[in-house]
Amino acid sequence: MFRVLICDKVSEKCVAKLRAAGFQLDFVYKPSIEDLSKIIGRYDAVIVRSSTRITREVIDRASRLKVIARAGAGLDNIDISYAVSRGIAVLNAPEALSIAVAEHVFALLLTIFRNICLANNSMKRGEWIKHALLGRELFGKTIGIIGLGRIGVEVAKRAKAFGMNVIAYIRRPKKIVEELNISATFSLEELLRNSDIITLHIPLTPQTRHMIGEREIALMKDGVVIINTSRGAVIDGKALLKGLKSGKVLAAGIDVWVNEPPKETWELELVKHPRVIATPHIGSMTREAQDRVGEIIAQKIIDYFKINIDK
Structure with missing residues (x-):
């Protein structure tokens, strides 16, 4: 069973979709870089929004991580190039917002x-x-x-x-x-x-x-x-x-x-x-957009593991 850490609030549709696909989910909201670094090694995937940063320090401790998923569009809170260099896929869902x-x-x-x-x-x-x-x-x-x-x-x-x-x-x-x-x-x-x-x-x-x-x-x-x-x-x-x-x-x-x-x-x-x-960064904050982004990012995670891991 793959373990997913959810670091920022996502829609219930996202949670339900991942659970239905057999993923084990843990929730630790808005962890500091220090706290995230201590626990990230337990997980196969992590889901963040804009509040949580995935830095080089975090990635260095992510011994089993396969996927960093951004439930949204912007990726400036993730060290993309370093993640990719470590063989970690970075997914997002800009089409939802x-x-x-x-x-x-x-x-x-x-x-x-x-x-x-x-x-x-x-x-x-x-x-x-x-x-x-x-x-x-x-x-x-x-x-x-x-x-x-x-x-x-x-x-x-x-x-x-x-x-x-x-x-x-x-x-x-x-x-x-x-x-x-x-x-x-x-x-x-x-x-x-x-x-x-x-x-x-x-x-x-x-x-x-x-x-x-x-x-x-x-x-x-x-x-x-x-x-x-x-x-x-x-x-x-x-x-x-x-x-x-x-x-x-x-x-x-x-x-x-x-x-x-x-x-x-x-x-x-x-x-x-x-x-x-x-306004306080609410451009994408509609019920419809958050449901879409949750479902899309969940499906992308499911597809990634199905195609790349479950062989």
Whole structure:
């Protein structure tokens, strides 16, 4: 019987599927690297989300580990190259989250463009400030999508439904551009100069860290709106805060942070900024998405052991 350690909360469908397939499951939520290192040697597979880090130190103690499974998309909390060098498979389920994250992008945008938070809070205070809440439409605006993967594609589909103009930044030709009937560019600068709204959908890598900084913000239109539901560090947060203070950036919708929860002084200032809509990394937090990700990652684990181990 294969043993699986679950380090972050997953859906009951994930748990039930693995148990039905004969896996023995143990649950140790959000262990420290030190604590995880002490127990990881007992397991054939480990499931994590974003809270638990699988470092070189942990992998060195994982004497029988075959699979590291990320119940989600991002893999920046896992030392992938070292795991692979040790013959450990790294699995994730990005296909499960695309719709939820894309919908959250528009939740943030509509909250910004229609002053939803201000309207709600004023009503609860017993105020009627209708004429102070003049908003703007998404229709006709140009949205620049940095990263046209699964989530970027879902954002583009919804943007088209709102009657928006879509520009996507891509690094190589993609057939989906023609299928979606959108514009695409190989130049990040072109996207930055021509977008009313910029939304990021890229993984965090050494190449994408601070992809948007002071220089890139300076290239943007005055009054640009920035949305980040990818990873906190793809934007230089201090540069974003500076852009908000100067008025260059009209508003920002941020769901992801360098530290989760935010703890640095500049992060807390960004959270509290009156033109920032801040959410605690909930882009993928829908019942439907969590059920999908649980079932998908469970099936990938089952398939891996069936194909590679049960021979």
